[in-house]
Amino acid sequence: LAPAITAATAAFVALTAAEAKATMESAKWADEITKLSKNTGICVETLQIWNAAAEKMDVPVDKLTDGVSELVNKMGEARENADTAKESFGQLGLRVTDSSGRLKDAETTFYQVIDRLKDIEDKTERDVIAMKIFGESAQELSGIIEIGSDGIGTMAQRFEELGIILSSEEIEKLKKLDDSFEEVKTTMSTVGKEIALDVAPALTALFTAI
Numbered sequence: 363l364a365p366a367i368t369a370a371t372a373a374f375v376a377l378t379a380a381e382a383k384a385t386m387e388s389a390k391w392a393d394e395i396t397k398l399s400k401n402t403g404i405c406v407e408t409l410q411i412w413n414a415a416a417e418k419m420d421v422p423v424d425k426l427t428d429g430v431s432e433l434v435n436k437m438g439e440a441r442e443n444a445d446t447a448k449e450s451f452g453q454l455g456l457r458v459t460d461s462s463g464r465l466k467d468a469e470t471t472f473y474q475v476i477d478r479l480k481d482i483e484d485k486t487e488r489d490v491i492a493m494k495i496f497g498e499s500a501q502e503l504s505g506i507i508e509i510g511s512d513g514i515g516t517m518a519q520r521f522e523e524l525g526i527i528l529s530s531e532e533i534e535k536l537k538k539l540d541d542s543f544e545e546v547k548t549t550m551s552t553v554g555k556e557i558a559l560d561v562a563p564a565l566t567a568l569f570t571a572i
Contacts, residue, residue: 385539388536389536389537389539391536392533392534392535392536392537392539393536393537393541395409395410395413395533396533396534396537398427398430398431401431401434402430402431402434402468403434403467403468404430404467404468404469404472405469405530406528406530406533407527407528407529407530408469409430410521410526410527410528411514411517411518411521411527412426412430412514413426413427414517414521414526414527415506415513415514415517415518415521416506418517419505419506419509420505421502421503421505421506422502425499425502425503426499426502426503426506428497428498428499429496429497429499429500429502429503430468430472432495432496432497432499433468433471433472433475433495433496434468436450436451436494436495437451437458437465437466437468437471438465440458440459441458441459441463441465446494447494450491450494450495451475451495453491454474454475454478454479454491455478456471456474456475456478458471473510473511473514475495476503476506476507476510476511477510477511479491479492479507480507480508480509480510488507489501489504492504492507
């Protein structure tokens, strides 16, 4: 493991402080978006588009993340015939399962939900239904609801033209880098504990003598 740590250290030395910080943040972000993808069943490319759209519209990304997670939870509840969740989607004329009873994919359902909400003229009614589906994040997502799937699609084209949407393979590379960071941190923490154990008796004797 020591050679690996040495190689990682050498690579980091070659980076400026700002570059190193940006690299670590990107790796951590890749790990987080991968976890969200696994939890929601939504591909990492789509999640990046939604996050970028949220940032462009000054919507806190964590609120978008919470809202999407809540949507997935409510879909599961509706499939199990939980009255409140099933009624919420029903008010939008939507079903969360296909003809075989299988849960529809969350990406398609998200777009259907925001488009149906967008079409509701009564803002109070729209907000109430949005709250039932997206939870406490509904209010912050109002801007995204206003532009609907077409608006997000237009943004997505622009984001792809700018090259800011990473492929799943690129995300995986960054995630592996984050895993490596965590391994090095764990190893260094262990080394620190071993050093502390080695000097503990001497320090204890010193402090006792004072």
